Amino acid sequence: MMAFDFLRYSLTGAAVSFAVMAGAAQASDLPSKKGAPPVPVVPSVVWIDAAFNAKVMTDYNFRGISQTDRKPAVQGGVELQFYDNLFYAGVYASNVDLATKPPAEVDFYGGIRPKFGPVTFDFGVWQYYYPNEKQFIDTFGVYWTPKNTDYTEVYGKVSYNYEDKLTVGANVFYAWDWLGTGAQGTYASVTAKYALPFLEGLSVSGEFGHYWLGTTNLAIWSTVPATDLPDYNYWNAGVSYTWKNLTADLRYHDTDLSKKECFLLTADPRGVNNGTASSKWCNPTVVATLSFDITASSLGVFSAK
Template identity: 30%
Template sequence: MPSFAASRFKTFAKTAGLACAVAAPLWAQAQLSGNVAVTTDYKFRGQDQDASRNKAVKPALQGGFDYAFGDSGFYVGNWNSSVDWLPGNSIEMDFYGGYKFKAADVDWDVGALTYVYPGNGHGNTTEIYGAATYGAFTAKYSHTVSEDYFGWAGAKAGSGLKGRNTGYLQFSYSQEVMPKVTLKAALGYTHFSSDIRDTGVPNYIDYSVGGAYDLGDGFSLAAAVAGANKKSFFGDVNKTRLILTLAKTF
């Protein structure tokens, strides 16, 4: 008669074998893609991410990768960009993961994203998000769950204020209007937490209108006019600018 330990080992072996058999097709179908780009200005929610210079051209190098787990809908990824708005830091590193699925003719996307600034953790921010796409239109909402929102509340510096519950709602449009040409537009609204608003920081609206041209072999060239309102408070970082971006996907 087999010992209890031996029986447990056999059970474990069968379970592990079954798990491997199920996981194998998933890993076999997994897809890894990457991207790299150079842009004349990196704007995030309408605001320049290079606040050190009041110039129309503030080049930024960007790139990352996405890993999709086959047809399961789950994915993870990383995206990075050079920045210059936070003392002691020159790079933004984004890490995210989520789940995509289709229901009622709508494509849904839910997940979480963390913005990391290795040289200055005061800017680190984590959000959860949900998006719905129907045809050429997408509505997406991002909700801050970290203690602070890009350092606006100064929570990590001991201010006692919170940036949590800051929200960002964006409506966007993307449609191929002729072969290789895609028209894009977006309108977003940032609603700061009550602690941030109490310091005098106003909610604001950002916008972007432009298009992209498929150059072939994974290359694309995009142009957009982007900016935000409330310039009297935020200054030149919200200024409307023409942005050119050359990107490569692989």
């Protein structure tokens, strides 16, 4: 813990050094006398905090694929943060419209975010939970989805912030049972965000990622053979404006998946019912999002000690 204290509060140490030098300059006006050593300033620590988030968006797009059949979504979550956000755990929820018809997606996650100056790491685990879902079976008795599409990811992230203007990052996520299909899934991406200088709170950002997906487990579907799922590229780019606790974001999302490949990944019921075996859930789209973020410490609920 002491190592994190030193790294986390290096700026505080610089401020202390400045204060000591200022004190020495004032002392030079007095008769020469050996003074007492300066009293060290102990950096304050927020031992526990809570971050709250709420969003409304025109479409819930996750890695290039609509999770709400191109319809709006309402999301919200709470994250508990410990020791100046070094450790964290949270829950997040959203409405969805998927082939297995769960009423919502509920995510549970936790991890650690060590910070070394402008570099921040993030390592954790994320559980995707879809309550009360039903296996999608057509009128001919063909099983199009697993009974249970819950799955778990582990992840690692790193980001570098340059003078609070430019932030670049890299991320890797791994699932050993992607959407309950038995296929492995690895998603890796690079991100960048730049704060525009002419208006405070305005920024542009983007992401480029690649999804490596494996082969489904034959045991999942009794009437569907094991299938090699298609890998694909995903990218987004957009502009956002933050004012106090509100952020408005307008973002373009796209993939290189064909409509047939998209259907293979989503089992879009529309592609089953109309006999086309295709889906538009992976097509290019523009999503508008309005989000609200606040922490308990900003309200004075938790104070630094």
